[in-house]
Amino acid sequence: MTFDVPAVDISPYVHPDAYGDADRAAVATAMDAVCATVGFVQVLGHGVPDEVIAGLAAASDAFFTLDADAKQAYQLPPSINRGYTPPKSESLSLSLGVESATKMNDFFEAFNVGTAASEFPGLGLPESDYSENVWPVEAASFRPGVEAYYREAGRVAHVLTRVFADALELAPDFFEQFTDHSLDVMRMNNYALPPGEIVLDGDLTGMGEHTDYGIVTVLWADQVAGLQVLGPDQVWHDVSPADGALLVNLGDLTAQWTNDRWRSTLHRVKPPIVGGTIRRRRSAAYFHDGNVDALIETIPTCVDDDHPAGYAPVTVGEHINAKLRGSRAGVLYTDSDRNAERVRSAAP
Template sequence: MGGMSAVIDNPAGTFSVPIIDISPYTGGGSASDRAVVAAQIDDAASSVGFIQIVGHEIPIAVIDEFTAVMDDFFELPLEAKKAYRTPPEINRGYAPPKSESLSLSLGVEPADRMNDFFEAYNVGVEATAYPELELPEDQYASNTWPAVDHFEAAVSAYFAEASRVAHTLTRIFAEALDLPPDFFDGYTDHSLDVLRMNNYALPPGEIELDGELTGMGEHTDYGIVTVLWADQVRGLQVLDREGTWHDVAPADGALLINLGDLMARWTNERWMSTLHRVKPPIVDGTIERRRSAAFFHDGNIDATISTLPSCVGAGSRYSPITVGEHIGAKLAGSRAGQSNPYARREAQRVRQAMRRGLGQQ
């Protein structure tokens, strides 16, 4: 299945997100089989920046139980959900609609600042998971678990599976980049990982359908790699190199994978962190429900990310930065409304895309 692609037809041509079977890494394949997968990942990461993977071996029962408790939480009344809010600097708990703006994580000012209409719930790795390390408790914060039956157990089970997949992917990345197999281990052995559960449906009358709604503003992901489970409902859009947005939905049983800014820095943009957004799927004047869950594998907070020697070429486009500095600036943008001073290259790309994309919305 490694040679297949999910193809979406559009007026500007054909855009495809490759489907890659990673079972040679998860199920025990030969060295030659793994090398084929690594080459496919390298090609997709260099050309598209989004990938679909099958052969990830997350049990269907784990996904079903996880999505069921997501539904149970998001079906609670808004005021009940707001009881689980945390301060903007704590990337945990509930985020109600229009309390964030992902485009600010790139330093791009939206017309109506905090205007993303999705709601979300975040959990992540806690400092207590690494008692031998002195990790900052604001970034490795304790989780807030809602009073929903089986929520903590089901979410924790999926979190563990998504983490396994992310670590498998970094092993594949190492081979694809001609690095030692364990290269990324020293950067991710207390990784700042967060699982964000997203809901794109709102009760009737809570929002005006004026054609300018932003489900989730254009952004790149912040860390190393994102493992995304999503409904097969249109809404997610990916920007190609020509500045055209394309609808992307996962194939049956597939997870969507995209690279984050830290991987773009590491590889000096040999691999790109691809711009994407979510537009509200509107059917007959109402928003069709869409759910997703993004596992962000961001790396150790104290790790310094510098361009890989094999990717420097004529010179590095990026100065070294720690994971903590990078993620902190990103979150200050999306959650606290502070424009990101470290995202000049990414912001320039967004603005160019906005200009090219006029009339393509």
Template sequence: MSAEFSVPTVDIGPYVTAGSAAERAQVAAALDAACREVGFIQIVGHGVDPAVIAGLAGAMDDFFALTLAEKKQYVLPPSKNRGYSPPKSESLSYSIGVDSVTRMNDFFEAFNVGASAADYPGAGLSTDDYAENVWPEVAGYETRVSTYYDEASRVAQTLIRIFEDALKVEPGYLEALTDHSIDVMRMNNYALPEGEIELGAELTGMGEHTDFGIVTVLWADQVDGLQVLDSDGQWHDVSPADDAFLINLGDVAARLTNDQWASTLHRVKPPIVNGTIKRRRSAAFFHDGNADAIVGPLPHFVPEGEEPHYEPVTVKEHIVAKLSGSRAGKKNVGGLREAARLNAAAQ
């Protein structure tokens, strides 16, 4: 794969605008092929208004322009997975049980919002799993971010419907695993100031990791930095096409398909162009699944006579282990398959 690596582009319009059954079948087949072969996909035809994306970007700029002391007012305990994360406060590689190559934490800063228990009235959910959001006192921030969040959620739910067709499971199967999904949107700012930088410096924007849940919807600047690991153990630069979102699979998708759809290993390196570091922003919407959903390989993805790659686990148990690595500094010993892929690439 290495010599001809590319990220496929899939137009999901037939699922957004009520296309024909034949058109939807073509989309599902294209997505299935991309998930098996690459694990990263560019999607177009998603229907998100560019003005909504511009609103998100403006809100991010307004918040990240605050002083560090002002931003630190919104730091919450790591278990909440909400609020502000200062630079060098996390190490994403720990979420798969791997030491950072540089032994220094990742230099990005972030702000997280997500689904709260109040978003699913009547479900009796715990705020331990569905924490309340904290909103900074920045004019229009909550409105602009929430508007984009709702659109990203809609795109993720559309992808779930496509996944059901692609995986040939009964309609509603995956929706039942996500009807009170742990959804989190992480807005990232790669916080080294723009300017000259020593090219030999060992810097990590965001360490090697896989995402936790089913699917991630990513908006990002068209600035280099994001890299994806292919099946041959080679890293490749990936940047969103015009008007496209980047989509990648998370660990829950890998569990459901017994690794036929692989959770995508990726990282962010400092975006250096002609010796100068460029600012890079991204917003990742993580559609993780219900906290109490038990996920393991679907029977038709386990060959007869073979043991499945994964034992069943709840989405909550899996996410807690991953967060304990990235945000609390405790290596996730459950990330053996992901760590093995990364270590093989390092060789």
């Protein structure tokens, strides 16, 4: 079976004055088709300047090439979703409820930044969810490069939810009430095995199989092998970003919102081996998750007699924190067995 991640050009939404309603309708129709069948999309026309992406890559390099002791100084407790994560200290599969994933064996290292409570004075947001960021003083270019890209990725995420609203036949600003103080996090990943020939432990994984937790993820990544997506055929397929594209995928909250009309697709990262040698691979995933206090209930346009609502209402905070306890703290996620079963039934 041929597996393809289609490209959708969102220029009519990024530059609305240059396009008409028919152009936007065509984009929304295309997005609906991709979200219903694949759950991943190559997004073109996003408008993120090349120099901002280059600045992000340089910032990532500036931090991850520091020595281990310098990086370790920015590791925070698992309950604080910020700062540095060393290799083999997480297991993303636990966020699915896969009981066999008992070892913290994901070899990527990461650095997380996110939206802080101080950005919304007066709302009384919980600092446990909207933690302040830590910034490595050893890498002067890190903060400006990361913040510039973070703003752009957030803009793209909000544009995408505007596309989603049209695709789902909702009011244009439907998602804004759920995302005006969104619990957003960006995770910069570095697949950190040293370059050269190496024999891998059979249990070693770049990043374990998982679905993303929130509304939508905007991913910048190197065009290096490693990312795999579980297709409708229950086979893992290699995926790489197209030239100039950002890879976008849906999260669990969108699947729940749409009553599984749209897919929160399982994906993983295998050790990036090319020609028998390890190649370095970098990525940055911007997770647009919604307001911590937003209640997610099935969208009325996604319910009918043949498709009754299949999910109980849940707040963004309840859902995200349960998932993070799996991946970061090693607590098995038990609220749903749907995705766990998909992992177990996937072809090797």
